[in-house]
Amino acid sequence: MDQVEIFKALSNKSRLEILNWLKNPELHFSAEHQNCAGVCVGSIQEKSGLTQSTISEYLTILKRAGLIEATRTGQWTYYKRNEEAFAALSKLIGSEI
Amino acid sequence: MDQVEIFKALSNKSRLEILNWLKNPELHFSAEHQNCAGVCVGSIQEKSGLTQSTISEYLTILKRAGLIEATRTGQWTYYKRNEEAFAALSKLIGSEI
DNA sequence: TTGGGATATCGGGATTTTCCGATATAACTT
DNA sequence: AAGTTATATCGGAAAATCCCGATATCCCAA
Numbered sequence: 581m582d583q584v585e586i587f588k589a590l591s592n593k594s595r596l597e598i599l600n601w602l603k604n605p606e607l608h609f610s611a612e613h614q615n616c617a618g619v620c621v622g623s624i625q626e627k628s629g630l631t632q633s634t635i636s637e638y639l640t641i642l643k644r645a646g647l648i649e650a651t652r653t654g655q656w657t658y659y660k661r662n663e664e665a666f667a668a669l670s671k672l673i674g675s676e677i
Numbered sequence: 678m679d680q681v682e683i684f685k686a687l688s689n690k691s692r693l694e695i696l697n698w699l700k701n702p703e704l705h706f707s708a709e710h711q712n713c714a715g716v717c718v719g720s721i722q723e724k725s726g727l728t729q730s731t732i733s734e735y736l737t738i739l740k741r742a743g744l745i746e747a748t749r750t751g752q753w754t755y756y757k758r759n760e761e762a763f764a765a766l767s768k769l770i771g772s773e774i
Numbered sequence: 775t776t777g778g779g780a781t782a783t784c785g786g787g788a789t790t791t792t793c794c795g796a797t798a799t800a801a802c803t804t
Numbered sequence: 805a806a807g808t809t810a811t812a813t814c815g816g817a818a819a820a821t822c823c824c825g826a827t828a829t830c831c832c833a834a
Contacts, residue, residue, distance in 0.1 A: 587687040590774075592822080596680060599774060621781060634823050636782055655780045655831045670771035673763055677687075677696060689792080718811060731793050733812055752801045752810045 581646065583677070586669060589645035595638050598624060599647065602661045617651035618660030678743065680774070683766060686742035692735050695721055696744065699758045714748035715757030 589595060601608040605619050613623040625635040639659050642648045646665045651658045686692060698705040702716050710720040722732040736756050739745045743762045748755045 583693060584688055584690055587684045588821090590684040591681055591688050593681055594822095596774065603774075622779095625781095631824060632781075633783080633825075637823085640782080652781090652830095657781060666770055666774065670767045673770060674767035677693065677700075677763065685791090691792095719809095722811095728794060729811075730795075730813080734793085737812080749800095749811090754811060 581668065581672075583672070586645045586647065586665075589641050589647060592638070594628060594630060594634075595642060598628065598635075598638065599642070599661065601627065602648065602659065605660075615653075615658060617653065617658035618649070620656040620658055622656075624659070678765065678769075680769070683742045683744065683762075686738050686744060689735070691725060691727060691731075692739060695725065695732075695735065696739070696758065698724065699745065699756065702757075712755060714750065714755035715746070717753040717755050719753075721756070 590599075601624065602619060605614045608627065609619050609623050613620055621632070621636060621639060624639070625632050628635055630638075639648065639650070643650055643659070647662060648659050649662050651660075687696075698721065699716060702711045705724065706716050706720050710717055718729070718733060718736060721736070722729050725732055727735075736745065736747070740747055740756070744759060745756050746759050748757075
């Protein structure tokens with residue numbers, strides 16, 4: 581758990597927005613663009629207004645920080661939050677840092 | 678409470694180190710370089726190995742993010758943690774973000 | 775097996791961050 | 805008033821980040 585990498589991942593308005601959307605996918609994405617594995621890249625990209633390459637990169641940054649998880653199914657990659665990571669981070673800030 | 682500003686402030690190894698030192702000043706600084714208002718800039722600078730200007734800037738960044746507080750006394754500025762801010766951030770990550 | 779759709783990676787210009795040395799300011803001392 | 809000490813601010817080189825367009829890869833369908 582690289583603290584600096586996590587905080588860097590969180591140091592961007594667009595990435596915080598993505599994490600917020602993924603907290604309640606059913607609220608932010610239509611049913612056909614999500615499943616139990618998460619939401620696909622294209623839906624996130626479309627909603628964000630940023631380019632596909634940027635969103636793909638941002639999702640990779642969040643994934644490398646451990647904040648989200650990816651599941652590839654056919655040509656789609658579904659991303660969802662790793663809630664354990666957020667719980668651990670919350671605890672860390674509340675006690676260690 | 679600007680989330681991005683807070684996470685940017687935390688996105689640096691040296692600044693995280695400073696916050697860690699300030700968590701238990703009595704463990705990391707000699708008694709004559711601290712008081713109830715915190716630890717003075719020079720002591721932090723000396724311990725860090727970075728230059729005076731860099732440490733002064735880093736403390737300003739942490740202060741602007743609300744993570745630490747400054748008290749000027751004569752020619753010294755004492756810095757200490759703002760624990761409420763850390764508690765609030767922990768709560769935020771555990772529920773909002 | 776070829777074409778198309780979804781995602782990842784590459785290369786890069788613009789901006790920001792990192793950390794420095796030099797200089798300014800502010801307060802104390804004599 | 806002049807010198808000293810503590811801190812803040814300025815200007816800048818190097819590195820990192822932001823976000824893009826172009827291209828590559830991967831998978832499915834016809």
